[in-house]
Amino acid sequence: MLQRLNLIVTTVMFLHLCIPLAMAENKKPEQLDKFPPSPLEITTPDPLIRGGLDKQPLTREEMQKLEISLDELNQQAVVTLQGGDKEKAFEIWNRELRLRRFLGLLAEVEALSRIGAIAWNENQRQEVKYITQRLQVIEKQILTQKSTDLELWRSLGDGYQKMRVPKLAVGVYQQILTLVRQQNDTNAELETLKTIGEIHLSWFDYSPAASTYQELLNLAQIKNDKLDEVAYLQQLVYIYEKAKQHQQGINVLNNLVSLYTDENNLTQVPSLKIAIASNYQSLSQENPNLLQAAFNNYQEAYTIAWQLQQYVTASEALQKLITLYRSQNQIDEALQTSQILLETEKLATNVYGLMQAYDQIGELYLERQDNSKALTAFQKGLELAQQLKHEEIYFTQKIDTLSKAKF
Incomplete structure (x- = not known):
């Protein structure tokens, strides 16, 4: 009896060990590590689609009915998401996306873009991945077909932007750029x-943002469109400032100065001169x-600002x-320039600036002992501080320290 029991136990253990091994042997090696397929690639028949499409495609009437049904699915998914069931909501949306294919590429891409934006906002990374992969498949398809459908290309670019894949988006807009140039x-x-410039900047x-805006600038110059020319130069100033490309920034700023000077519009010139000086200072x-x-550009900024009665800008240039x-x-x-700063702050009626100027003059005289x-x-700084009820203790301490010192 005991021998028989041992035999049964041994047999059961053997079978438990062998069955998984046999199952693994029946599977191909590449299937063992394979992830589940994308829900967008499921090919199970759907009750909303009749069979025999290979012989007879959907009629216009059938497509209209399908579109209505898919819009209803979208609403159902929205309500489900609002109810807190994310998983179920995206199951519904994935079904909608599978079926949108039957309405054509444009309809599918627009739906992928719409649902992809929701997936991103809801932090559904896997869904974002599936949608991005599907957009890439569509891109390869229309590239192979050499499609010139600009609406489809733009929708694809918008989809990539919503998926936060800027390189893919820029690639699509480069295709669009080629097409529109061919069409003049x-x-x-x-x-x-x-759009390409904005994507790079974002x-x-x-x-590459600088290269794009340089192209735009060249086009504006060819058209002699001064308004656009100024806008693109200003954008380039911003880009070079952020990229800390000081020499390129100086070149663009000088172009802006020339443009405003030619137009006899000097209002912006003092601020531009300050920016040029700052770039030279960095270099x-x-x-x-x-x-x-x-030095030269700060001085020019002050001089022009004074002539234009832009005393706040003049003060900024003098301070720098x-x-x-x-x-x-x-x-x-520095002391000579500080005296000019005092007069400028008075003209600007900037009491706070005047107080700071006296403080600075005091520090400069201390450096000269x-x-x-x-x-x-x-003491003059304290009088202004008392008017402003600000920094009174600071100036009092300075005065007390000096009063106790032997001159």
Whole structure:
């Protein structure tokens, strides 16, 4: 009896060990590590689609009925998602997407884009992956077919943007760019280039963004469209500033200055000159010879702003100039410029700026070890601080320290 029991136990253990092995042997090696197929690729027959499509495609009437049914599925999925059942909602949407194929590529791509945006917002990464893969399959298909359907291409580009895959989106818009250029559609070319530029900028991809806006600038110059030319130059200024490409920034800023000067519109010039000077100042860290160009541009900015009675901008240029003098240990020049700053702040009726100017003058006299004049500057600063009810303790402490010191 005991021997028989042992035999049964041994047999059962043998079968448990052998059955999984046999199942593994029946599977092909590549199937063992294969992930489940995309729900968008399921080919199970659906009750909304009749059979025999290989012999007789859907009629227009059948397609209209199908579209109505799919819109109902979409609404059902929306309600389900609002009810909190994400998994069920995307099951419904995936069914809708499978069936949208029967309405043509454009209808499918538009649905993929719509549902993909929802998937992204709901952090459904796997769904985003499935939809992106399907968009790529469609792209390969229309590339093979050499499709010139701009509406389809644009919808595909929009889909990639909503899936946050900028490289794929830019690739599609480059295809669109080629098509519209072949058709000599200048307006469409401009819009497409703008879209490409915006995509690069939104992903902080500054180098290709600069190339794109340079193309737009060239087109504006060919058309002699000054308004667009200024807009694209301003965009390039922004790009080069973000990319810290100072020399390119200087070149573009100088182009803007020339443009405004030619138009006899100097309003923007002082601010542009300050930006040019700032770029030269950054470059001077590696090439000290460029420091003089920074000084010159700050001075030009102040002079033009003063002439235009832009006293706030003039003060900004003077303040940057003083800081630059101090960095070069040119204290006398900094003090002379500070006196001009005082007059400018008075004209700008900027009491706070005036208070800061006196503080700065006091510090400069301290650097020259001229405590008497430093004390006078801080006392004037205190008077303004008391008017503003701001920084009173700071100036009082400065004055007390100097008063106790021996001049």
